[in-house]
Amino acid sequence: MKNIQVLGSGCAKCIKTAEIISETAQALSIDVNVIKETNPEVIMGYGVMSTPAVVIDEKLIHSGSVPQVSQVKEWLERE
Amino acid sequence: MLGIFSDFASWFTYTILELSPETKLGDAVHFFIEDVSKIFVLLLFMIYVIALMRASLNVETVRDYLARKHRGVGYLMGSSFGAITPFCSCSSIPIFLGFTSAGIPVGITMAFLITSPLINEVAVLLLMSLLGWKFTVLYVVIGMAVGILGGLFLDAIKAERWLQSFAAKALERGQSQTQEPSNSVLKPKKLSIKERHQFAKTESFEIFGRVWKWVIVGVGLGAALHGFVPDGWIQEHLGDGQWWSVPAAVLLGIPLYSNATGVIPVMESLIVNGLPIGTTLAFCMSTVAASFPEFILLKQVMQWKLLATLFALLLVAFTLVGWLFNFFTPFL
Numbered sequence: 001m002k003n004i005q006v007l008g009s010g011c012a013k014c015i016k017t018a019e020i021i022s023e024t025a026q027a028l029s030i031d032v033n034v035i036k037e038t039n040p041e042v043i044m045g046y047g048v049m050s051t052p053a054v055v056i057d058e059k060l061i062h063s064g065s066v067p068q069v070s071q072v073k074e075w076l077e078r079e
Numbered sequence: 080m081l082g083i084f085s086d087f088a089s090w091f092t093y094t095i096l097e098l099s100p101e102t103k104l105g106d107a108v109h110f111f112i113e114d115v116s117k118i119f120v121l122l123l124f125m126i127y128v129i130a131l132m133r134a135s136l137n138v139e140t141v142r143d144y145l146a147r148k149h150r151g152v153g154y155l156m157g158s159s160f161g162a163i164t165p166f167c168s169c170s171s172i173p174i175f176l177g178f179t180s181a182g183i184p185v186g187i188t189m190a191f192l193i194t195s196p197l198i199n200e201v202a203v204l205l206l207m208s209l210l211g212w213k214f215t216v217l218y219v220v221i222g223m224a225v226g227i228l229g230g231l232f233l234d235a236i237k238a239e240r241w242l243q244s245f246a247a248k249a250l251e252r253g254q255s256q257t258q259e260p261s262n263s264v265l266k267p268k269k270l271s272i273k274e275r276h277q278f279a280k281t282e283s284f285e286i287f288g289r290v291w292k293w294v295i296v297g298v299g300l301g302a303a304l305h306g307f308v309p310d311g312w313i314q315e316h317l318g319d320g321q322w323w324s325v326p327a328a329v330l331l332g333i334p335l336y337s338n339a340t341g342v343i344p345v346m347e348s349l350i351v352n353g354l355p356i357g358t359t360l361a362f363c364m365s366t367v368a369a370s371f372p373e374f375i376l377l378k379q380v381m382q383w384k385l386l387a388t389l390f391a392l393l394l395v396a397f398t399l400v401g402w403l404f405n406f407f408t409p410f411l
Contacts, residue, residue, distance in 0.1 A: 009172055009376065040172050040379050041245050049138045049177035051170050064137065 001031040007043045008051035010036065017052040017066050024072045088113035103307060111302040114344060118294050121208055122201065126286050129200045130279035135270050138164060138174055146181040157187040158226035161194030175380055179246055182253030185239045190230030196368050197222035201290060202339035209347040225396045232392060241385035293341035301348035325401035328358050329394055332365030339367050357404030361397045369393045
């Protein structure tokens, strides 16, 4: 199972990002655990300045925009 | 060139809606349609053009640049970048922390964050088309001055004492390490023309989608003022000579939370109706830059003392701007 964190202050774009990831994972029947991380200290820890950002299994892979569905598919199907 | 919008509004108001140009209602509707159509077309077109040019500019690049700069020019650069760098207001906390952990002094970071809501391409565009270039230059210069002087002041009083402790520690770490910040995992890459076009297209639709309702509200209020507040009423009651009207305008602007896009059409009507320029500027800057939602967010990284200082600083700054301008208007 992949642990996915969506980093951001809880604005509309971050909620959208989390939704897209959950929906895409469901469509691909991949087991994921999506958490919205709003703690600024944690966000700083990943060196992120533009939110929403996406962290999969502790690794930062995206920052600054709502990702495209095709991007999300690629992340989920990796490895 | 901009005359076509006036012609369009005349045709729509007087021919289609059959309103008389002599009535208050006809006047207000004409004003509304002319301004909304003009602003919408300009916005879509200009945001696209500007976005094409700045597609490769992002906050990470700005941070790395500011971190290497000498403190003296830092305030000016911080404020300038605040004016041109696009970012969503929900990113202001991560940006604050990102700058801070790169060792950038709090004052320079705040010069960036104070200037940012006051000046952006949409605001400049609206000012140019509604109030002319002289007023636009004035507005930009003042907006940057407030950011720069605010930043200098915050560093002079050692504002970093009043950060939340994790932010203060991050600042200390950032200032003690001398190498380049190494956490730029997602390196900005060179953009092809196609990628720039894609970015600009997304950007124009996104910004337009966010601001169009503000334009309607702002111009609607402006139209109401234009058509229904009796000529001379504002001039008579809030015109020159009442020193208290400036701080009153600033206080009134605090609970009103809007972005520059919504406020600028209102500014036009206020000025046309005879509100002094300084009072108008003070009111609008306070509406845009001093807002409670923003301050509640900043609480996550600042202690109350710093928040209160910042708030007071902005209020004093906008009041001074108002007084100075009212005083100097006759000489302009």
